[in-house]
Amino acid sequence: MPVRFPAPLKPGDTIAITAPSTGVPAALHTQLDGAKQALEQRGFIVLEGECLRTSYKNKSADKALRARELMSFLTRPDIHAVMPPWGGDLAIEILELLDFTLLSQTQPKWFSGYSDLSTLHFPLTMLAGWATLHGPNLMELGSQQVDQTTQGIWSVLEAPRGTQVEQRASQYHQDGPCQGCPDAKTGFRLTQPTRWKRLDGLHGNLEIHGRLAGGCLDTLARLAGTRFGNLPRFCEQHQQEGVILYIENVEMNPCELTRALYSLRLHGWFHAVSGVLVGRHAAPDASTPEHQSQWDALNSALGDLPVPVLYDLDIGHIPPQLSLVNGALAAVYFQDNAGQVVQTL
Incomplete structure (x- = not known):
């Protein structure tokens, strides 16, 4: 299966936020709001999912709801990227509920993050042919000072197809x-x-x-x-x-x-x-x-x-x-x- 790359993100695009693994507890909602604001300052429209601002038994919601929301966001043509707040522990619960055949026939969009999100990145690439981004989580992008290596995520997400992106080791x-x-x-x-x-x-x-x-x-x-x-x-x-x-x-x-x-x-x-x-x-x-x-x-x-x-x-x-x-x-x-x-x- 050939690897298919999402279109580059540009101002006015919609980025959806959902937590397919662990949700964000109330104590960290301020940081989540800061990360959302950082996206908006770059000119993006931010759409929150239902599976996001709660965390119980290491997950944001039951597996059926998490899978349904993620599939909806990954297949909606008006959404250009899905950026979970972070990983977690139990994304594996939803793997069998995702339709990778449908996703292989769907125009890819950026899906980014790391940790437990690898549970989803890997089959998206192996089974659906999507290029997926392993890198900083959304919750790491909202600080007032973001280091150069972390900022490199935007050199990937916003790069035109065919671009060569160079990243160097951190100091x-x-x-x-x-x-x-x-x-x-x-x-x-x-x-x-x-x-x-x-x-x-x-x-x-x-x-x-x-x-x-x-x-x-x-x-x-x-x-x-x-x-x-x-x-x-x-x-x-x-x-x-x-x-x-x-x-x-x-x-x-x-x-x-x-x-x-x-x-x-x-x-x-x-x-x-x-x-x-x-x-x-x-x-x-x-x-x-x-x-x-x-x-x-x-x-x-x-x-x-x-x-x-x-x-x-x-x-x-x-x-x-x-x-x-x-x-x-x-x-x-x-x-x-x-x-x-x-x-x-």
């Missing part, structure tokens, strides 16, 4: 995951120097080319082996161009990360990729040398791959992060513990 990243959303005035606390690394420990330059596919490993590992997560088929369809798999870990301890990565190996996810990109991990690491560490997990599962593996990239729950488009042709350049990603939309 600094936060010392831990974002708890809910960044400070409304100052944004993220970017204090730690960013250093991209090669898993093989070498320092030479690298180039990796292929179509991007990936997201949050915590949820993608649950899709592997199902029709919603058939990466080997995607690799076969795009074998001439290659596929770059990118992943990030938010909650799995090192042993669970090892098991998840080996599960992907057993499902054939690494057999035909041209490279692997791993984001900074947000999960706890080993406390003593006797225990498996996050690096040990990567080295155990990925260290013998015949393709380049880069880690500690600007992907995932330790902000800031790049805006990566599932399905986009990309070139990744690595040099001197930094790098850049160039995507063709």
